[in-house]
Amino acid sequence: MREFEMKAVLVFCFLSLSACQLIIPKRKLGYVYNGANSDALIHLDVHLGPLCPDSGVTFPVVKQVAEHYGKDNLKLTVHMFPLPYHQQAFLTAIGAHVVEKFGNGNVTVYDWFETIYSHLDVLSNAATANMTTHDVISLLSNFASSLGIPTNDFLTGMQSRELDRMTRAAWKYSCTRSVASTPTFFLNDIPIAADQTWTWIDWKRVIDPLL
Ligand SMILES: *[C@@H]1O[C@H](CO)[C@@H](O)[C@H](O)[C@H]1NC(C)=O
Ligand SMILES: *[C@@H]1O[C@H](CO)[C@@H](O)[C@H](O)[C@H]1NC(C)=O
Numbered sequence: 001m002r003e004f005e006m007k008a009v010l011v012f013c014f015l016s017l018s019a020c021q022l023i024i025p026k027r028k029l030g031y032v033y034n035g036a037n038s039d040a041l042i043h044l045d046v047h048l049g050p051l052c053p054d055s056g057v058t059f060p061v062v063k064q065v066a067e068h069y070g071k072d073n074l075k076l077t078v079h080m081f082p083l084p085y086h087q088q089a090f091l092t093a094i095g096a097h098v099v100e101k102f103g104n105g106n107v108t109v110y111d112w113f114e115t116i117y118s119h120l121d122v123l124s125n126a127a128t129a130n131m132t133t134h135d136v137i138s139l140l141s142n143f144a145s146s147l148g149i150p151t152n153d154f155l156t157g158m159q160s161r162e163l164d165r166m167t168r169a170a171w172k173y174s175c176t177r178s179v180a181s182t183p184t185f186f187l188n189d190i191p192i193a194a195d196q197t198w199t200w201i202d203w204k205r206v207i208d209p210l211l
Pocket of ligand 2: 127128130
């Protein structure tokens, strides 16, 4: 009887363990800006909502911070945390992976988000209320096309199970870091109480003493 109970407990543990195991990505998640050095002293990780207006405000600022310190001193990594209440955000996040894949280094996710953040109005819940998933993907393919990604490549990429899985893995990763809103910032893995009102001068005040 005891033995049976122990086996039952073991089986239960195994089941709960397997239920909790998140996707293990093939490589570290996130989009590194401008091929920055992994040995840089300062690592700035920013979790952005693909369709979040506040993230759109922060996006040029963190790039400015990265440019100021240079890629040997500061490694900027952007993570996508598509908020469910921005209804087209998950598709837009998959689009980022597609652009990365077909951009072959010439077009990057950073170009993608620059384009997306300047067209948030057409991707808002209100603007897309009567659109099907197909319509939204077609709209996104126009943005990709404006960056030089052939429409057929983009549409194929949007069907990719692997890219869908990577987008999920990235979202789950943000959850493991307790990200609950965007933008959320980490400096050398420590959460920073910054927000979209921060200018690069505010960042400088925090980063300079670390160097
Ligand atoms: C990337 O850009 C370079 C330089 O402009 C060009 O020669 C190359 O063909 C481009 N590669 C792709 C895959 O578009
Ligand atoms: C969506 O459809 C409804 C019902 O036809 C209409 O009232 C609304 O204006 C449409 N919205 C958009 C953004 O096209």
